[in-house]
Amino acid sequence: MRTLRFLIHKEFLQIFRDRMLLGMLFIMPLAQLLLLANAATFEVRSARMYVVDQDGSPASRGVVDRLTASGRFINSASSASIALANEAMLGGATDVILVVPRHFERDLVRDQHAPVQFIVNAEDGGAAGVMQSYASRILAGYAAELSIKELPGNMMITGAPDVPVAGRATIDVRRRGWYNPDLDYADYMVPGILVIVVTVVGTLLTAMNIVREKEAGTLDQLNVTPIKRSTFIAAKLIPLWSLALLDFALGLLLAYFVLGVPIRGSLLVVFLGGAIYLVGALGIGLWISSISETQQQAMFVSFSILMTYLLMSGLFTPLRAMPEWAQWLAEANPLAHFTNLMRAVLLKGAGLRDLMHQFVMLTVIGLVVLTLAVRQYSKRTE
Amino acid sequence: MGSPSTAPSSVDSPLIVDGLGKRFGDVQALDDVSIEVQPAELFGLVGPDGGGKTTLFRILTTLLIPDSGSATVLGLDVVRDMWEIRARVGYMPGQFSLYPDLSVEENLGFFASVFGTSIEEGRSIIAPIYEQIEPFRDRRAGALSGGMKQKLALSCALVHRPDILFLDEPTTGVDAVSRREFWDLLHSLKESGLTIVVSTPYMDEADRCDRVALMQHGRILATDRPAAIGALFPHPLFGVRGHDRVALIRTLREAPHSASVFPFGGELHYSDTRTDMDPSQIASEVRQLLHAKGMEDAEVRSIEPGIEDTFMSLMGTASSTVPA
Numbered sequence: 001m002r003t004l005r006f007l008i009h010k011e012f013l014q015i016f017r018d019r020m021l022l023g024m025l026f027i028m029p030l031a032q033l034l035l036l037a038n039a040a041t042f043e044v045r046s047a048r049m050y051v052v053d054q055d056g057s058p059a060s061r062g063v064v065d066r067l068t069a070s071g072r073f074i075n076s077a078s079s080a081s082i083a084l085a086n087e088a089m090l091g092g093a094t095d096v097i098l099v100v101p102r103h104f105e106r107d108l109v110r111d112q113h114a115p116v117q118f119i120v121n122a123e124d125g126g127a128a129g130v131m132q133s134y135a136s137r138i139l140a141g142y143a144a145e146l147s148i149k150e151l152p153g154n155m156m157i158t159g160a161p162d163v164p165v166a167g168r169a170t171i172d173v174r175r176r177g178w179y180n181p182d183l184d185y186a187d188y189m190v191p192g193i194l195v196i197v198v199t200v201v202g203t204l205l206t207a208m209n210i211v212r213e214k215e216a217g218t219l220d221q222l223n224v225t226p227i228k229r230s231t232f233i234a235a236k237l238i239p240l241w242s243l244a245l246l247d248f249a250l251g252l253l254l255a256y257f258v259l260g261v262p263i264r265g266s267l268l269v270v271f272l273g274g275a276i277y278l279v280g281a282l283g284i285g286l287w288i289s290s291i292s293e294t295q296q297q298a299m300f301v302s303f304s305i306l307m308t309y310l311l312m313s314g315l316f317t318p319l320r321a322m323p324e325w326a327q328w329l330a331e332a333n334p335l336a337h338f339t340n341l342m343r344a345v346l347l348k349g350a351g352l353r354d355l356m357h358q359f360v361m362l363t364v365i366g367l368v369v370l371t372l373a374v375r376q377y378s379k380r381t382e
Numbered sequence: 383m384g385s386p387s388t389a390p391s392s393v394d395s396p397l398i399v400d401g402l403g404k405r406f407g408d409v410q411a412l413d414d415v416s417i418e419v420q421p422a423e424l425f426g427l428v429g430p431d432g433g434g435k436t437t438l439f440r441i442l443t444t445l446l447i448p449d450s451g452s453a454t455v456l457g458l459d460v461v462r463d464m465w466e467i468r469a470r471v472g473y474m475p476g477q478f479s480l481y482p483d484l485s486v487e488e489n490l491g492f493f494a495s496v497f498g499t500s501i502e503e504g505r506s507i508i509a510p511i512y513e514q515i516e517p518f519r520d521r522r523a524g525a526l527s528g529g530m531k532q533k534l535a536l537s538c539a540l541v542h543r544p545d546i547l548f549l550d551e552p553t554t555g556v557d558a559v560s561r562r563e564f565w566d567l568l569h570s571l572k573e574s575g576l577t578i579v580v581s582t583p584y585m586d587e588a589d590r591c592d593r594v595a596l597m598q599h600g601r602i603l604a605t606d607r608p609a610a611i612g613a614l615f616p617h618p619l620f621g622v623r624g625h626d627r628v629a630l631i632r633t634l635r636e637a638p639h640s641a642s643v644f645p646f647g648g649e650l651h652y653s654d655t656r657t658d659m660d661p662s663q664i665a666s667e668v669r670q671l672l673h674a675k676g677m678e679d680a681e682v683r684s685i686e687p688g689i690e691d692t693f694m695s696l697m698g699t700a701s702s703t704v705p706a
Contacts, residue, residue, distance in 0.1 A: 006495035010484070017483050217479030221538075224443045224473040225496045226465060 003227060007235030015239060025205065025243055026250070029197040033251050036193045037186055037259050044130045048076035050085045050094040057105035059146075063116060066142045067098065072134045089121055096120050096131055108146075190261045191342035192315040194251040199281050199335055200306055202244035206285025207302040209236055210377065211292045233374050236286055241278050248274050264349035270342065273355070276362045277338040283369035290376035309335045334365045396421055396546050396577040397442070401451035404437055404600075411437040413600040414451070419579060419593075424572045426591030427581040428693070434600035435581040436476060439550045442579075443473045456545050469497065472544030474535050476551040476581075482524025486515055489523050490537055497542035504541035507574070511567055512537045529560030536567070547571070549580040553587065565590045585690035596693050603696040608689050615687035615695055617641045617653035618661045620668065624680035633675050637668065644694055651691060652682075 015021055049067065053060050067073045076094055079085065088094045099117035107114035118135050122128035213219040222232070252270070255261040263270075284305065292298035310316070312326065313335040319327055330336045341358040344350035352359070397419035404412040412434045419425045427435045440446040442455055444464035453460045458467050480489045487501070490512070494500050505512070511533050518526065523534060532552060539547060549568075553561045565587065572578055572592075580591070588594045589608045596603040596611070604611055624630050627650065634643045634652050641653040654664050661684040672680035 002498070003496055006492065010481075010488075010492050013488060014481065014483055216482070217475055217477040218481055220445060220475050221473070221479045221493075222496070223445055224468055224471065225493070226469045226498075227496055 004231050004235055007227070007231065008238055011235060011239040015243070021205070025201060025247060029201050029247055030250060030254055032197045033190070033194055033254055034258070036197075037190045037255075042126060042130055043185055044127055044134070045071060046074050047072060047095040047127075047131050048093070049073040050088050050097045051075050051078040052080060052082055052085050052097065052099045053078065054080060054102045055100050055104040059105035059108055060100040062142060062146075063100055063104075063139065064098065066138050067135065070134065070138050072131070072138070089119070094121075095127075096135075186259055187261050187347060188343070189315070190255045190259050191346050192313070192339045194248070194255055195277075195335060195339050195342055196310060196313075196315070198244055198248045198251060198278075199309070201247065202240060202278060202282050203285040203288075203306060204299075204302055205244075206236065206240050206282045207288040207292070207298045208295055209240070210286060210289035211295050211298045214292075215294060229377055230374055233286060233370070233377060237279070237282055237370075240285075241275075241282055244278050244282060245271070245274060248278070261346060263346050265345035265351060269350075269352050269355070270345050272352075273338060273341045273345075273359065273362065276359065276366055277334055277341075280334045280362060280366035280369045283366060283373050287369060287373040287376055290373060309333055312336065313339050315339055331361065332365065334362055337361045337365075394421060395419060396456050397425075397454070397579060399438070399442070399451070399453045402438070402441065402448050402453055403450035404434075404441065404446065404448050410600050412441075412448070415597075415600070415602055416451075417595050417602065417605060419577060421577055422572055422575045423577055424568060424590075424592045425577075425579045426588050426594040427579065427597055428583075428585065428588045428594050428689075429581075429597035430583055433597040435597055436550055437600075438597075439473070439475075439548050439579075439581065443471060443548055444468060469542075470545045472539035472542070472547040474539040474547075474549045474552055476554060478531050478535065480523045480531070480535055480538060483522060485520050485522055486526070486534055487519040489534060490541060493538040494541045499542050501541065504543060507543055507571075508537045508540050510570060511540070528556050529563070532556055532560065532564060533567075536564075540571075544576075546577045546579070549578065551581050551583065553582060553584065561587070585688075585693060588689050594689070596689075596696060598697055604692070611689045611692050612687045615653070615692045617655060617657055617695075618659070618664055619685050619687045619691060620652045620654070620661070620665055620682050621646075621685045622650040622652050622668070622672075622680060622682050623648070624672065624677050626677055629675070629677060630672065630680065633672060633677070634668075637671060639664075642695065642698065644691075646690070651685075653687075653691075653695075 015025075051064055053064065064075060068075050073096065077085075077088060082097075082099060085094070085097045085099070089097060097117075097119040099119070101115065101117070104114050104116065116139070118132070120128045120131050210219065213222065249271075252263075252267075256263055285302065288298050288301045288305070292301060312319075312322075312330050312333050314330065319330050319336065322330070337358040341355050341362075344355060344358075395418050397417070399415055399417045402412050402415040403410070415434070415438060417425075427438065429435060437446065441448050441460060442453060444460055444467050447461055455467050456470055458470075460467060481492070484492065490501055490508075494504055501508075501512075515526075515530050515533050515537070518530065523531065526534060536549075536552070539549075553564055556564065568578055568580065569590070582588065588611075591608060593605065593607050594611060595605040604614055606614070622630060622634065627645070630650055631643055631645070634640055634650065637652075637654075639655045641655045642651075643653075644651045652668065654668070656664060665682045665684050669680060669682040672682070
């Protein structure tokens with residue numbers, strides 16, 4: 001125990017003497033959190049819309065006005081030529097093309113429905129889907145408005161056959177998002193981003209740690225001492241673990257006070273989860289450090305593991321959309337469990353009992369990883 | 383090696399190495415190495431880089447497991463009793479291996495603490511060394527000069543009062559004055575009863591050891607007192623001087639009884655195959671030969687072979703018998 005204290009003291013001395021390391025630990029993750037919280041959103045604003053109004057009627061102008069008034073679209077160019085509009089799309093000058101065909105108003109009045117064509121550049125599939133759903137919502141609203149104001153009955157604006165603008169079905173689907181009623185992207189993304197930045201910093205720092213002692217030769221010197229393997233690993237883990245937890249706490253403060261993310265559940269549950277999670281996350285770093293001979297190797301291994309983690313965490317693409325084998329694999333991803341846990345506690349107010357699965361998995365992963373790291377760090381070679 | 387100065391085996395020997403072998407892939411790093419070191423002896427492992435000295439040290443300090451043979455340090459087996467050994471040996475690796483971002487005092491305090499002791503408890507043994515670097519105790523180890531780094535490393539290896547000290551090429555990259563000081567320190571440590579095993583690629587340092595083992599290609603070529611090692615040289619040896627060294631070397635190599643010719647500092651060392659002939663007579667014959675070939679300023683004198691002469695000679699025969 002006494003040896004452990006001295007080893008930990010030494011680690012802290014080294015950490016607090018390294019300005020670069022301190023910057024990496026405290027400034028970088030928080031700056032990233034602020035930056036990414038604002039950048040990582042699926043919201044589309046001010047998409048450039050090319051208007052081809054062949055009708056030129058009050059009704060057709062109403063369609064354009066409603067779309068631009070929403071702030072989602074700006075009328076970036078207009079002409080009567082679909083060919084010109086297509087050219088603009090090819091050249092990247094516009095994101096969507098709105099075509100209001102001739103006799104739009106007449107058909108609307110006579111048949112109570114009339115098509116408009118809404119062509120979306122789907123190179124970026126995510127954004128295309130979002131823009132399309134904005135447009136159908138806005139147009140449906142306009143249709144309802146018209147039917148109340150001018151034409152009693154169930155008049156509708158429907159899309160052209162290939163690009164439906166609003167469904168012909170009369171089923172009225174009302175969306176109501178629970179726990180994040182405004183579908184605020186920050187509330188949804190920030191807990192996940194916080195987990196990511198703390199994980200990246202923590203894993204990289206621990207991955208560099210033992211291998212740096214290897215490169216400096218100090219590991220040899222330490223190995224010819226009566227320090228036990230588990231003591232050594234504990235001495236490496238505890239300082240970085242506590243700093244990563246502090247990092248996590250600072251990030252949470254920032255998320256609550258600056259980014260306005262709600263904390264509906266118990267902070268105790270969040271920190272209990274964080275404490276267990278970080279043992280596993282940093283344990284992987286230590287394991288990487290033990291298998292690597294140089295800092296460069298450790299860097300490469302860390303990046304490939306972290307990449308897999310991030311992309312399979314469910315933050316960017318929903319886990320349920322993945323094939324079954326990938327979902328099984330995600331069970332071994334501590335990042336996925338902890339991201340789930342964070343969202344459940346912060347947004348939903350879930351308690352310990354609701355999160356048994358996550359807690360069990362995080363504990364199991366932590367124990368396995370730590371055992372691996374201790375075993376891998378052998379004090380001598382064959 | 384059968385020389386009279388090798389003491390008989392005894393359980394009291396702080397270091398016994400018996401037929402140690404270690405292979406890394408295609409390289410036989412250690413090949414049937416046997417040595418025995420006496421209490422309070424200053425024992426040198428001398429040989430070129432890649433000779434196997436560091437591998438031997440790593441096995442003796444329990445960092446590496448040998449393929450064959452056995453070794454005991456302080457009567458403890460290097461494979462089985464590694465924890466007891468680690469508490470009782472001092473090791474200074476060849477590469478500077480202290481924390482450059484910690485101060486002199488912090489480094490020393492840290493290594494004392496991991497052995498469960500303190501700078502104060504170890505002070506009496508490290509005092510002669512540590513006093514020289516104590517004025518810089520708040521300086522970071524990375525900012526020390528080569529000589530001071532080495533003194534700090536020695537202090538760290540000694541602070542827990544080890545019973546045997548392993549120093550792997552401690553003077554490599556250190557200036558001549560610091561090297562001499564360092565060897566003086568080793569002598570005073572040895573006087574206090576500490577057993578020291580030190581490796582060096584420098585032949586001139588071998589003379590400062592009680593006994594040395596010459597190592598090359600993972601083998602021990604000879605083990606003896608430095609003076610006795612010189613006596614192992616098989617031929618009469620001569621120092622030859624003259625201004626045209628190239629012509630001298632060529633002529634001496636072609637001389638009828640030439641055994642070897644090596645440049646050695648400012649002169650050439652020439653050995654002659656006629657072991658039963660009076661050296662002064664050989665010297666005058668060689669002188670006449672050189673004068674006859676037009677090198678009138680050539681001087682030839684009979685000299686006593688040193689450890690380096692023996693080593694060059696042994697290396698020559700070793701490399702011709704050992705497939706490289």
